[in-house]
Amino acid sequence: MSKATVSRVLNERPGVSPQMRQAVLTAIDVLGLERPSGLRPRSSGLVGLILPSLEDPIYPVFAQVVQTNLARLGYTPVLCIQNREGAGEDEYVGMLLDRGVSGIIFVAGQHSFTDADKTRYESLLAQRLPVVFVNGYMEGINAPFISCDDMAAGDLAVRHLAALGHRRIGLLLSSATNIADLRQAEGFCRAMRREFGLVDDNLIDVSFKGEEGGYAGAIRLLSKGVTAVVCASDLLALGAIHALSQRGHRIPKDISVVGYGDSNFMAYTAPPLTTVRQPILAMGAFTAQTLVKCIDGESFSAGESLFPPELVIRGSSGVRSD
Template sequence: MTSRIDQIAKQAAVSKATVSRVLNERPGVSTRLQKAVLTAIDVLGLERPNGLRPRSSGLVGLIIPSLEDPIYPIFAQVVQTNLGNLGYTPVLCIQDSGSTKEDEYVGILLDRGVSGIIFVAGRHSDTKFDNAHYENLEAQHLPMVFVNGFMKGISAPFVSCDDQAAGKLAVRHLFTLGHRRIGLLLSSATNVSDIRLAEGYCDAMKRAFGETHEDWIDVSFTGEEGGYAGAIRLLEKGMTGIVCDSDLLAIGAIHALQQHGKQVPQDISVVGYGDSKMMTYMATPLTTVRQPMLAMGTFTAHTLVDCINGSEMPSGESLFPPELVIRGSTAAHQ
């Protein structure tokens, strides 16, 4: 390390202390001297630290979960359209099960010199993780926007649907239809969105029945298989209505109920969360709580570009209101 600093200091005609300050991104170095140090690094063929690498003015990283859930392709398309209109191109990174992890994608994107990164339902959405991963990116002055999830201690914009409000909407809808045994089916106990959805569910249940009925909450796993397994357990508890944390869970739940001799919605009503055009064309069109992906995607793209352009963006969370979409999977309790 010392010989490297000596090389750079000699090439740039500056002191070793100045080189050290630039490499460690410490204040107190003039723009002229910083440029001289960076030029020396490039001339010597040395690798700049991540935070000092030039960023490509046209590329933005977009890290999203599996495309299995239809709300994420919708979101990616909205973001891509808006970024394109603003002169940027997204580099799409999909986190399928067993594929490249988020931190690996971040390394790849930094090597490409992206101008910023949008994280969708990533590590920031799971309470199992700490914020050290993102603090490191903050130290590199990388513009970031986080979608669907929240993590304290990160000074960046967060964009989410109001999951608590979604839980309340679903329970109130089923209660209005006469259901008195309403279960909640989650795919995770540590996901921020699921935790908030459960808070909304418990609040609505307490207002309706005087009890939170937390024993009617089932934590399964993601995808249709998770919905299938969880619905069977809730069926055994005598539920007449089931609220699911995603449309995929709801589809799996409907399959399970039908295979166990129950009709949807005549015997049991099911509500999803997310919404896409596909939900209209199912054999039993799905009642769901819509996440406003068009508005969220547009806001996210513009917010990131504003950050890239140097606008001072307030840290904290922007919550978008959900909307109940009533279709054929819910009906009055007989």
């Protein structure tokens, strides 16, 4: 075989028959040389599932739904959970590639931030590795993206609170660069303009993730005289309720709180949390099916598939009392 043929195979260029391509790869293996990453054999039964954490209760539910649907389709997920002390997304991707996974599902990863570097994903696509992204979006990445309609979620929350008589409504975000938060803020502002003709930017607070972020942000919004708070996650909402209750405010008689996400636990908080539900079961099933279709070489629609949210009214929202 000629050097030109070997070069075409190694650089994945056309003009080489399947038989000759396999002969070149066999020779590389026999000589003990390392194949380029894009030509390494993949484990047909394994796929990577990278989650941001398990702190938010919607992520364990999502992982379970994905796992169940992948198993039905003959695949097993390798679960990778990020945390502050452990491996990050890039480290997990390297480990998954070493295992030869057939594809990777990224959930609320680096792709969910406006300031993220997309070259990490372009590299995976150049290796022809099937990937699916959940909760977030990146222009120029030719892969399926699956999200809840965050803009509609922000709109739903304001519509609900406005119907209860609230006008001074605060918005509590976890990040200024998270795409889901920014979209929810856009829906919030759109609804505030529609309902009241204006948006008070002072009532939009950017805190940080988790209950602690909700606690800190709620104290700041409380000082601005809000009668209701829309939160970008259920954990933020739980932290907000804790802070408001500690300061003697009754939920929802004095202040209403609305979250975003919804897991089974939210019906048993004190008070039960009014929230905008993400359709985790439908999103998880669709994510698994989409990845397997990509692995099987079926065509897919690049771009974003949005799932509609649903308002779930419980005990943390009520009629404005004054």
